[in-house]
Ligand code: HEC
């Protein structure tokens with residue numbers, strides 16, 4: 001009798017613990033949402049703030065820092081408004097943009113980026129209010145006046161002006177970054193860091209539909225006449241006569257290739273054949289493209305608390321993924337460092353990791369977060385291109401910790417919640433570099449704010 005009562009009591013206590021745990025984990029999930037940033041200073045009108053919070057904050061962030069919850073997956077990243085630096089202007093290099101410049105970006109959008117044309121969504125008063133609100137994020141708009149460029153006389157376009165433009169293009173050395181053919185061929189360098197800390201590439205000038213600031217001759221003229229602040233794209237003010245600068249814009253417009261969607265079958269085949277050829281002759285470039293579209297950079301570069309890449313740590317690994325209840329993963333260092341990166345791995349070892357999920361220590365990776373099953377179908381040429389690009393990365397010493405598996409109890413408890421209680425099992429990414437650069441030992445790994453990947 002006594003034994004039975006004890007068993008019952010034990011049972012009740014266990015039930016209570018179980019319930020408390022359940023409550024705790026559910027509550028925990030609520031607490032782990034995004035931190036709510038504070039709203040910026042005095043809004044001029046509530047309307048501007050309302051529309052901004054509803055339409056723009058998801059990318060540009062509540063405080064205009066370009067760190068909204070949707071940023072992780074975007075390339076290019078949304079603008080950080082607090083610096084007051086703008087790319088698409090009709091004003092001199094270093095000047096703030098005019099209201100019309102900002103309105104143009106907002107109304108027409110920036111082609112080929114996540115910044116859509118808001119014209120059909122936001123009109124009239126709201127548009128004006130939102131413009132005023134965006135300007136509040138930087139003190140520059142209070143203390144400075146925009147300096148519009150003098151556009152000069154527009155030269156009528158002709159074969160002669162286009163020919164002249166080609167020569168000026170060479171003389172001004174646009175080819176150093178855009179290549180002699182506008183496609184990057186023969187360029188000295190095509191990959192850069194912008195002032196916000198993101199990688200950027202010189203635009204392929206034969207694909208005007210990718211020009212974010214627009215593809216009219218006037219748009220092209222303004223881009224290099226005023227420069228794109230915050231990027232390596234310089235301003236050519238005073239570098240040549242206005243007439244010559246207009247002819248360069250006409251030349252650039254003239255080298256546009258036919259877009260794929262208006263090619264016939266024969267042209268398409270020739271086009272992709274040529275792309276294949278180019279990939280073979282320049283694997284590093286092809287590899288850079290693949291590494292960017294396959295998301296390697298997003299996972300293998302550690303992040304700061306606002307979700308932006310840590311400076312100087314491009315692809316150096318050390319991002320921490322807590323995938324409950326499976327394991328805590330640390331992304332690998334993919335730079336060419338021989339000790340902590342891929343420098344001393346053979347091509348075959350890297351291919352085995354990418355296509356078979358086999359790590360260089362022989363252990364197998366789970367099919368997540370490292371998405372190797374989706375890479376298993378990569379063509380040999382593409383694998384070689386990825387490796388060629390990774391080998392071209394400067395070595396960064398960053399010793400990444402081993403993966404941590406949970407103990408059996410928490411693993412089973414996690415599985416139970418997933419399968420029986422049907423709770424979603426979230427993955428968390430912790431900001432900071434969890435690897436050990438030279439000056440730090442692994443035991444001092446960073447543990448800063450918990451973030452949830454959308
Ligand atoms: C889905 C994400 C997204 C949303 C939503 C969004 N933007 Fe953007 N925005 C971007 C990106 C990405 C860029 C950067 C493009 C680049 O660097 O070329 C940008 C750039 C800008 C720029 C800078 C242009 C320059 O000259 O540098 C302005 C101004 C801007 N956005 C305003 C807004 C406003 C106002 C809203 C709300 C109505 C908004 N954006 C909503 C993604 C977004």
Ligand code: HEC
Nearest residue numbers: 172174177200201202203211212213214223224231232233
């Ligand atoms: C130092 C390298 C460099 C030089 C020199 C250079 N560019 Fe650029 N250019 C860039 C980069 C980088 C970008 C992309 C910037 C971005 O969006 O982050 C770019 C973008 C552009 C764009 C696209 C803008 C858009 O709307 O998206 C045009 C057009 C352009 N350049 C034309 C020229 C012309 C013409 C010259 C010579 C007069 C020139 N560039 C010289 C680096 C350069």
Ligand code: HEC
Nearest residue numbers: 294295296299329330331332353359360365369370371403
């Ligand atoms: C969604 C995030 C994610 C993406 C995208 C991703 N990786 Fe990984 N990768 C990881 C994680 C996490 C690990 C560590 C897995 C482990 O320890 O089991 C890893 C491991 C690796 C390894 C194994 C290194 C070793 O220990 O031998 C290589 C190589 C690698 N990744 C290369 C790449 C390349 C190249 C790409 C792009 C083509 C890429 N990864 C894309 C998350 C990612």
